Amino acid sequence: MTIQKMLNVLLGLGYSQRAIAERVGTTQPxxxxxxxxxxxxxxxxxxxxxxxxxEKGAETQQEIA
Incomplete structure (x- = not known):
């Protein structure tokens, strides 16, 4: 899976670009x-x-519970 697709999934899960940037140690731009x-x-x-x-692991854990 490409970085672009991973980001689209994360954004679809409700992450903002700023939140992703903070979590990975970069800037929103x-x-x-x-x-x-x-x-x-x-x-x-x-x-x-x-x-x-x-996040994929957390989502799988929620499905199991």
Whole structure:
């Protein structure tokens, strides 16, 4: 899955661009650009990936409960 798609899922879950930026240690404009498909730093992409995986895991746990 691409970073752009991960961000769209996170935004669909109710995260704001600013909240994502704060969680991954970057700026809101960087998240905006990434959501539009722009290239971002490797470290930022990995942080977004980790946040996405955390949320995916939390969503799975809620489905089980």
């Amino acid at each position: 960087t998240i905006f650009r990434a959501a539009k498909g722009a290239d971002i730093r490797y470290e930022t992409g990995k942080a977004i990936e980790r946040l996405f995986e955390q």
